[in-house]
Amino acid sequence: MSVAMTENERTADEHPSRGVRAFVVVFLTAFVTCGLVGLELWPLTGWRLFSHLRTDHQIAWQATAVAEGGETQIRFGELPRAYRNFPLVMRTFAALPRAEQTAACQTWLDAARRTLPTANGVRIYRVDWYLSHRHGPRDGPPPHSTLLLACGSKVADAAG
Amino acid sequence: MQRVERFLFPSASAERLAALRIGLCAILAGRLATGPYTELAGQPRELFRPISFMELLPAMPPEPAVAALQAIGVVAAASAAVGLWARVSLPAAWACAVFLNGMLASTGKVVHNDVVLLLCLVPLLAARSADTWSLDARRAGRDQAGVTSRLYGWPLRAAAIVVAGAYFFAGVAKLVNSGPAWVTSDNLRWALYASGDSDLAVFIADRPWLAHALAAGTLLLELGFPLVLLWPRAAWILVPGAVLFHLGIWLAMGLDYSAQAATVVVVFVNWPLVVAMLRARPRPASTLE
Numbered sequence: 001m002s003v004a005m006t007e008n009e010r011t012a013d014e015h016p017s018r019g020v021r022a023f024v025v026v027f028l029t030a031f032v033t034c035g036l037v038g039l040e041l042w043p044l045t046g047w048r049l050f051s052h053l054r055t056d057h058q059i060a061w062q063a064t065a066v067a068e069g070g071e072t073q074i075r076f077g078e079l080p081r082a083y084r085n086f087p088l089v090m091r092t093f094a095a096l097p098r099a100e101q102t103a104a105c106q107t108w109l110d111a112a113r114r115t116l117p118t119a120n121g122v123r124i125y126r127v128d129w130y131l132s133h134r135h136g137p138r139d140g141p142p143p144h145s146t147l148l149l150a151c152g153s154k155v156a157d158a159a160g
Numbered sequence: 161m162q163r164v165e166r167f168l169f170p171s172a173s174a175e176r177l178a179a180l181r182i183g184l185c186a187i188l189a190g191r192l193a194t195g196p197y198t199e200l201a202g203q204p205r206e207l208f209r210p211i212s213f214m215e216l217l218p219a220m221p222p223e224p225a226v227a228a229l230q231a232i233g234v235v236a237a238a239s240a241a242v243g244l245w246a247r248v249s250l251p252a253a254w255a256c257a258v259f260l261n262g263m264l265a266s267t268g269k270v271v272h273n274d275v276v277l278l279l280c281l282v283p284l285l286a287a288r289s290a291d292t293w294s295l296d297a298r299r300a301g302r303d304q305a306g307v308t309s310r311l312y313g314w315p316l317r318a319a320a321i322v323v324a325g326a327y328f329f330a331g332v333a334k335l336v337n338s339g340p341a342w343v344t345s346d347n348l349r350w351a352l353y354a355s356g357d358s359d360l361a362v363f364i365a366d367r368p369w370l371a372h373a374l375a376a377g378t379l380l381l382e383l384g385f386p387l388v389l390l391w392p393r394a395a396w397i398l399v400p401g402a403v404l405f406h407l408g409i410w411l412a413m414g415l416d417y418s419a420q421a422a423t424v425v426v427v428f429v430n431w432p433l434v435v436a437m438l439r440a441r442p443r444p445a446s447t448l449e
Contacts, residue, residue: 010306010307010308011171011307011308011309013309014309014310014311015169015310015311016169016310016311016314019286020286020287020314021169023286024168024169024283024314024318025168027282027283027318028168028318028321031279031321031322031325032325035325035326035328035329035332036329036332038333038336040211040212040270041212042211042212042213042262042265042270042275043212043258043261043262043275043278043279044279045270045272045275046329046333047272047326047329047330047332047333048270048330048333048337049272049330049333050334050351051330051333051334051336051337051338051342052337052338053337053338053341053342053345053347054347054348054350054351054354055346055347055350056346056350058354080199081196081199081200082199082200082201082202082203082204082207082220083203083204083207085207085209085267085268085269088209088267088268088269089207089209089268091268091269092209092268100206103206104206104207106206107204107206107207110204131350131353131354134353135353135362135365135366136349136353136365136366
C-alpha cells in the first residue's frame with residue numbers, strides 16, 4: 001500500500017478491489033430489494049414490524065389438559081421453552097393437514113403430562129375476545145371460546 | 161455514477177473501522193453468550209416452524225451440537241473483538257450467530273431482534289477491519305493507526321445504510337400495510353393494551369392523544385432515518401431518538417431490541433474521536449499525587 005504521510009495521519013490511495021465492490025453491490029441490492037418488496041429471506045427481511053393495524057378484536061388460543069377431574073389450562077409459559085411457541089404454531093394451525101394437527105396436539109399432551117401425569121387428552125380452543133372488555137370503556141363483549149380440536153385417548157371424538 | 165461510487169466507497173480511518181469491529185463483535189459475543197438457544201434444541205419436530213435456510217433441517221438440532229456452536233460463536237466473537245485471527249474468527253462468529261438466531265426465528269414468527277446486528281456485520285466479513293486496534297496488527301508489526309483509506313470507509317457506509325434502511329423499510333411497511341390509519345386510528349392503543357398490562361403501556365393507551373403522538377413520532381423517526389446518510393449531523397437527533405424508541409418499547413411492551421439500539425450507537429458514534437477526547441482530558445488531581 002502506498003502511503004502519503006502528514007504529521008499525524010497518513011492517506012492511503014489503495015481502492016477496494018472489484019470483488020469487494022461486487023460484494024457491496026450484491027449485498028445492498030439484496031437488502032434493499034427485500035425491504036422494498038417485503039421478501040423474507042432471513043436474515044434478510046421485509047421489516048414487517050407491527051405494520052398491520054391492530055383492532056379491539058383479539059384472537060387467542062387456549063389448550064386444556066383433560067383428566068378424570070375435568071379440564072386444566074395448560075400454562076405453556078411454565079413449560080420448557082421448546083413448547084412455548086403454542087400461540088405461534090396456532091396462527092397457521094388451520095392450514096395444516098389434519099394428521100399434522102393431531103401430531104402437534106399429541107405433542108402438547110405429552111408436555112401437559114409433565115405437570116399432570118393423569119392427563120388423557122388435550123382440547124384446543126379458539127378464544128375471541130375484545131380489549132375493550134378489559135380496558136378503556138370496558139363495554140366490549142365478553143370472551144367467546146370455540147373448540148377447534150381434541151386429541152387423546154378419550155377426548156378425540158368430542159371435537160367432532 | 162461517480163457520485164454513487166464516492167458515496168458507497170468513502171475514505172475513513174483504520175481506527176474508525178476497527179471500532180466498528182470491536183463494538184459489533186462485543187455485542188455479538190454478549191448476545192451469543194446469553195441467548196436461549198440450547199433451550200430450543202431438541203424441540204419436538206411437530207412444533208418446528210423453519211424459515212429460510214433452516215428449512216434444510218428436519219427439526220431443531222440436538223443440544224450438544226447447539227451448545228458447541230454457541231461456545232464456538234462466543235469465543236470467535238470475543239476473538240474478533242480483540243482482533244485475534246479476525247479473518248477467520250469474525251466469519252466463524254457470524255456464521256454461528258446466523259444459525260443460532262435462525263433457530264429462534266424458526267418457532268413460528270420472524271424474529272428481528274438481532275437482524276440489524278447480523279446485517280451490519282456482513283460488510284466486515286470482506287473488510288480489513290483488524291488493521292489497527294487489534295492483536296493481529298500488533299503481532300504482524302503492521303499497525304495502520306492513523307491511515308485513512310477508501311479500504312476502511314465502505315464497511316462503515318454499508319453498515320450505516322443497513323441501519324437507516326432497517327428503520328426506513330419498517331416505516332414503509334407500516335404505510336403499505338396500514339396507511340395513515342397506523343397513526344390516525346386507535347392502532348397503537350390496541351397494540352399497547354394487547355401487549356400486556358405494564359403500567360407504561362396502559363398509561364399511554366389510556367390517553368389517545370399521547371398514543372397518536374407516539375405513533376406519529378415512530379413513523380417520523382423510521383421514515384426520516386435515511387437523512388443521516390445525507391446529513392451526518394442528523395445522527396445527533398436520530399441516534400438518541402432510536403435508543404429512546406427501543407427503551408420505550410422495552411418498558412411498555414417488554415420487547416428486547418437492546419442489540420439493535422447498541423448497534424445503532426456503535427455504527428454512528430465516531431469512536432476514535434471519543435477515545436481522543438478521553439485521552440486529552442486533564443488528569444484528576446488525585447492521579448498526580
